[in-house]
Amino acid sequence: MNKVKVAIFASGTGSNFEAIIEQAIENQLACDVAILVCDKPGAKVIDIANEYDIPTFVFDPKNIPKKEYEQKVVKRLLLMNVEWIFLAGYMRIIGPTLLNAYEIKIVNIHPSMLPAFPGKDAVGQAFQAKVKITGVTIHYVDAGIDTGPIIAQESVEIFPDDTKEVLQKRIQQVEHKLYPRIINQLIKQSLKVEVTD
Ligand code: GRF
Secondary structure, X not given: OOOEEEEEEEOOOOHHHHHHHHHHHOOOOOEEEEEEEEOOOOOHHHHHHHHOOOOEEEOOOOOOOHHHHHHHHHXXXXXXXXXXXXXXXXXXXXXXXXXXXXXXXXXXXXXXXXXXXXXXXXXXXXXXHOOOEEEEXXXXXXXXXXXXXXXXXXXXXXOOOOOHHHHHHHHHHHHHHHHHHXXXXXXXXXXXXXXXX
16 A cells, blocks of 8 residues: 655755655654655755655745745655645745645654743754753644644653753754654544444
8 A cells, every 4th residue: 555645845954854765764653755845955855855865846945936835845745645745844834825835744853841932943942941851842833933833742851051052962863763752643543433424
């Protein structure tokens, strides 16, 4: 049976992308990663996609309005029968074109216990605030910034001698396990719903 196809959207180094790909390749996920969508030509995540032979859709948002690139992305994803979108360090707000085409099928990972520390540099924000606990949140994407309904959270302790870099690493280790697990759960649940309907 063909597996559910998903797209990963990323803008940066792609460590979450790689963690997902590795589990998908080892057949531990109920989905195949069909495509990487990236808004940063030259980003490291594109090299990772190439290493694993994952097709890419790369655009430069400086050269094309949001509505237009989102229309192109939707067209490409629908052509490939992509059913879910998982954001993994994608630094762009999702607009109505994508939100309408993939309603309740776009998910994001954020490195804090939302609603605490939304937006950019969540790890730095938590570090500066000197809180003792931060964490990771996986949530559905809506029109806001890190505001959609929460699917899963895992806390991460901040120790007195942590640097921001050490904390960031500890958070990413949690992300790399949590995200593939939740992706798998979401897809399996959606398949069950389709069968019993
Ligand atoms: C992750 O910490 C994720 O939570 C946030 O952006 C970071 C991406 O890291 N949204 P990477 O590119 O997956 O290494």
